[in-house]
Amino acid sequence: MNKIPLYKQIYLSIKDKILTGELRPKDRVPSEQEFMDEFMVSKITVKNALAALVDEGLVTRIQGKGTFVASNPTSQILDAKSRYIGAAAPVANGNSPASHDYIGLVIPTMKTKVIQRLVDFVELYVKEAGYQLILHITRESSLEESHSVQQLTNTQGVRGIIVFPTEDESYNESLLRLSLDKYPFVFIDRYLRNIDTYRITSDNCGGAYETVSKLLQQGHRQIALISPDNTNTTIEDRTQGFEKAYIDSNILIDKSLWCHVPIDILRTGDTSAYVVNFLQQHPNITAVFALTAEMARITHHALHVEDELNPHTVLVSFDDPEIPGISHVLQDEQQMALSAVSLLLEQCNGKYTPQRVEVPVQWVQV
Incomplete structure (x- = not known):
């Protein structure tokens, strides 16, 4: 090899x-x-x-x-x-990576398929560019995220960092410091609105808008939204797309059908009971849009296990829940990873023009 x-x-x-x-x-x-x-x-x-x-x-x-x-x-x-005798190694310089050069990747968890694919593709493109990847997992802790950022920036040979922020933060001083210092880093998937830097996201608002618009065109009016708490930009943007579809269709929206599961419920493992209780209190629901694959799996289980619930309620998801028969929005993790690595290396080579890249999503009808 x-x-x-x-x-x-x-x-x-x-x-x-x-x-x-x-x-x-x-x-x-x-x-x-x-x-x-x-x-x-x-x-x-x-x-x-x-x-x-x-x-x-x-x-x-x-x-x-x-x-x-x-x-x-x-x-x-x-x-x-x-x-010259054969193929010699390239001369080291400030712009081409040496064998000891690294790129840091900070992620909140490895539990979701989306993050697993992002890690896989980021590692691929980092390696192709001649760098080695250092992975830190914060387990959705802002404190661990700060420690990871500080450790990476203090590690010799680390040229830049890609950060997938934790789900429940609105401010992180260590990330703000990276931006102020113009240290090479990129947000991927989620981002912090108060920090002006490079951001790579899926078209979360557009994907949610298309999904809800299709449900409305099919005659659904009582559409539930089920998701983690509205504490990060990904959920905020998807929620905004949900609401915009109603507004543009001139249809009144019933926000009592929105179920944003609190973070403490998610972390104690009581999410299923919380969703079941919500669905029982709203028997008029005809369709559910789950904003994550995990929420889709929990909702699907509730609809098909609880006798009081209607198993024929239409369920759609943002991201593939890997359950047969559920239409979903598909993200392009490969393009997100490629964009993140590309923009990070631009910064490593001295270019600094903060920007947001929205990667198109695809609606998959099943």
């Missing part, structure tokens, strides 16, 4: 052709897509390889035209050509 990072393999391939004369001054280097197809890697991997070549003075990049071998390679490269 080739242990050389993928970006370095591409880097060495191009450098070899330049140093041996296969690629001459001003020759056009193959396109990013050609490298992606040849090495079966992501665009970010190719960009890192080309960036390292630019840093060494081997190539120049012209926007809209492509990448070209430099007209006048630096004397350092000319000297290297005379000493």
Whole structure:
């Protein structure tokens, strides 16, 4: 198995052709897509390889035209050509990762499929870019989150951090300090509204809006909302999309059918009884939109176990609850991870323009 990072393999391939004369001054280097197809890697991997070549003075990049071998390679490269024997390792510099460079990832839990897929894809793209991943799990504790951030920023070789915030916080001084110091970091999935930095989220509002709009078009009016407490931006945005669908359809909304389960109930394990009690108190409900897969599973169990409840109530979910017959909103965790790693590496290379990226979601009808 080739242990050389993928970006370095591409880097060495191009450098070899330049140093041996296969690629001459001003020759056009193959396109990013050609490298992606040849090495079966992501665009970010190719960009890192080309960036390292630019840093060494081997190539120049012209926007809209492509990448070209430099007209006048630096004397350092000319000297290297005379000493060249096979594929040497790239010269270390401030913009290309060394073998001891790391990216930190702070997550609240590993329990959900969404987070598991995010971790998997983040690790993939971090590795492709030539870094190693350090994972911290906060177990939904703001205090543990602060400790993780402080530990990572004090660890030699950590170049940036991706943070999936805890579910019940509105302020975290350690994260605010990262923003004020312009330390390379990115929020993924959830974010804190009072901190201006890079944020990667799914289109939570749009996904919820489409879901509720479909239910309204089917004739449902008494639609329940069941979710964790409204304490983080993901739930806030999905709740906003739910309400906007009613407003845009000029239909009165009954917010007594909203069930935001308190955090303390979620953590004591009494969520199922809480949801059952809510459904029993609202027998007029014809459809339920669960804002998370966990809430969908709990609701589905309640509807099919409690004799007093109607098992024919339509249930839909944000995220796949992995229960046959339930339509759901599907997030694109791969694109979220790719965007997060890409924007983090931009910061590592000196670019700082905070922005929010909303990754489109997909409605899956079953």
